[in-house]
Amino acid sequence: SQTIHQWPATLVQPVGSPLSLECTVEGTSNPNLYWYRQAAGRGLQLLFYSVGIGQISSEVPQNLSASRPQDRQFILSSKKLLLSDSGFYLCAWLAGPKKLFFGSGTQLSVL
Amino acid sequence: KQEVTQIPAALSVPEGENLVLNCSFTDSAIYNLQWFRQDPGKGLTSLLLIQSSQREQTSGRLNASLDKSSGRSTLYIAASQPGDSATYLCAASQGGSQGNLIFGKGTKLSVKP
Numbered sequence: 001s002q003t004i005h006q007w008p009a010t011l012v013q014p015v016g017s018p019l020s021l022e023c024t025v026e027g028t029s030n031p032n033l034y035w036y037r038q039a040a041g042r043g044l045q046l047l048f049y050s051v052g053i054g055q056i057s058s059e060v061p062q063n064l065s066a067s068r069p070q071d072r073q074f075i076l077s078s079k080k081l082l083l084s085d086s087g088f089y090l091c092a093w094l095a096g097p098k099k100l101f102f103g104s105g106t107q108l109s110v111l
Numbered sequence: 112k113q114e115v116t117q118i119p120a121a122l123s124v125p126e127g128e129n130l131v132l133n134c135s136f137t138d139s140a141i142y143n144l145q146w147f148r149q150d151p152g153k154g155l156t157s158l159l160l161i162q163s164s165q166r167e168q169t170s171g172r173l174n175a176s177l178d179k180s181s182g183r184s185t186l187y188i189a190a191s192q193p194g195d196s197a198t199y200l201c202a203a204s205q206g207g208s209q210g211n212l213i214f215g216k217g218t219k220l221s222v223k224p
Contacts, residue, residue: 006154043115044155044200044214059211090154100145100212102154 023091134201
């Protein structure tokens with residue numbers, strides 16, 4: 001069966017520090033992968049999506065970047081975190097033409 | 112640009128009550144509409160997905176309807192239970208990629224025993 005893993009579950013980082021969040025999917029190949037962010041008081045916002053290795057599309061201009069070094073690995077990064085980067089980050093994969101499955105999320109607090 | 116709105120933002124009901132959560136969207140050209148459940152500090156769990164050609168979907172005590180012409184969807188929960196307490200999110204998908212979902216801010220439901 002297919003599963004999606006995200007880590008870490010929580011992260012507290014100082015302003016200006018780097019960031020690396022990892023997401024991996026098991027049990028499928030060539031999945032469409034997504035990074036969403038849920039900021040306080042706001043709805044979920046699509047940040048990046050990837051349809052294959054090395055292919056990244058960005059939905060909004062921001063301080064973050066994404067990479068897809070392997071078929072089932074999706075990484076969200078920043079060189080220098082801002083306070084506004086705080087939020088709940090969710091990775092997701094597209095299970096065929098029907099449904100989007102989400103990971104358990106990472107709560108990022110930038111202080 | 113698609114915008115999704117959910118009303119109310121929060122709802123508290125006694126156990127056993129039937130309830131309706133509302134979702135509206137501004138652009139009727141949607142591919143499908145999904146309802147998700149999110150428990151505190153957790154990821155999203157997909158509850159129901161309604162294709163644009165469908166009017167409703169049912170799963171257990173949940174029933175979701177879709178009216179594209181009026182830009183509305185509702186999630187009906189029958190005989191609510193304390194375990195139903197969570198935030199419910201609706202999301203509209205446009206175009207061929209279902210991952211590019213536009214989410215509402217959610218309705219936080221509390222079912223009191």
